[in-house]
Amino acid sequence: MTFSSSSSSSSSSSFSSLVVIILGVLVLLHESNAQLNSTFYSTTCPNVSSIVSNVVQQALQSDPRIGASLIRLHFHDCFVNGCDASILLDNNGTTIISEKDAAPNTNSTRGFGVVDNIKTAVENSCPGVVSCADILAIAAEASVSLAGGPTWTVLLGRRDSLTANQAGANTSIPSPFEGLPNITNKFSAVGLNINDLVALSGAHTFGRAQCRLFSNRLYNFNGTGNPDPTLNTTYLTTLQTTCPQNGSGFNVANLDPTTPDGFDNNYFSNLQNNQGLLQSDQELFSTSGSATISIVNSFSSNQSTFFQNFAQSMINMGNISPLTGSSGEIRLDCKKLN
Known part of the structure; x- marks a missing residue:
């Protein structure tokens, strides 16, 4: 009887340990899925950074303001629901009320055409792979670097939102008039x-x-x-x-x-x-x-x-609340949902 009880206790303990280990692995997998990294496109689109940089450099030849405009798009995107390219979505007449029409953005944010040009160039090389949210992050780094500023390793793996938040853009983005x-x-x-x-x-x-x-x-x-x-x-x-x-x-x-x-x-x-x-x-x-x-x-x-x-x-x-894993989508056109 004593042996049986000990065996049962040992089995229960082993089972509990196994459950803890499995749960720990699941947590780690979840965290790794949510973690951006610098090698995300190393096999699927290894030249993405140079593709983005080349388009930005070309745009700078006719518009010296474009670098600052692109980094501002990334900033205004990340402060509303995280870095998910929601700022790039146009009104669709039904579910999308565009952040472009929010007070901090209307008649103010610019560079959307250049983002479209970058997306086209990236799609030509790596179709359906690189998110618009990651394009904004890479373009911001390229803009700073090309203007003589620092370079940094851009962490990647964001996915694109399925929604926009105009009300959030009106309240979350810092204003030049605020204290x-x-x-x-x-x-x-x-x-x-x-x-x-x-x-x-x-x-x-x-x-x-x-x-x-x-x-x-x-x-x-x-x-x-x-x-x-x-x-x-x-x-x-x-x-x-x-x-x-x-x-x-x-x-x-x-x-x-x-x-x-x-x-x-x-x-x-x-x-x-x-x-x-x-x-x-x-x-x-x-x-x-x-x-x-x-x-x-x-x-x-x-x-x-x-x-x-x-x-x-x-x-x-760039780490503010990114969509990762199976959340969101990889937009084929940054202006609209797939």
């Missing part, structure tokens, strides 16, 4: 910290912004009837010429007045000189007591430090 606390909260909501906030804001070292996004700083800041007192007065005069008070608001100004098409750390020196174009830029340095000030100073004094942090923060942003 630093609100923007910090929006970064925190997607798992990004203060260092990521400052580093990723450094993408404003190239590209342009429309006058309507900062004209309040030139003429009527916070309803005072006066310019933003943190704005460098010489810079203010220059901007008022570019953006007259009764203008359309769609003229554009360089985000970085010193090296507008190069990716460097001048953005942070500009903040120190009160030459941040957007309110959300300047507040990184002008908000008294903010932890962002020392980070701005660090990045301004050492471009390598900025480049290293920017690359890591781009990887962090």
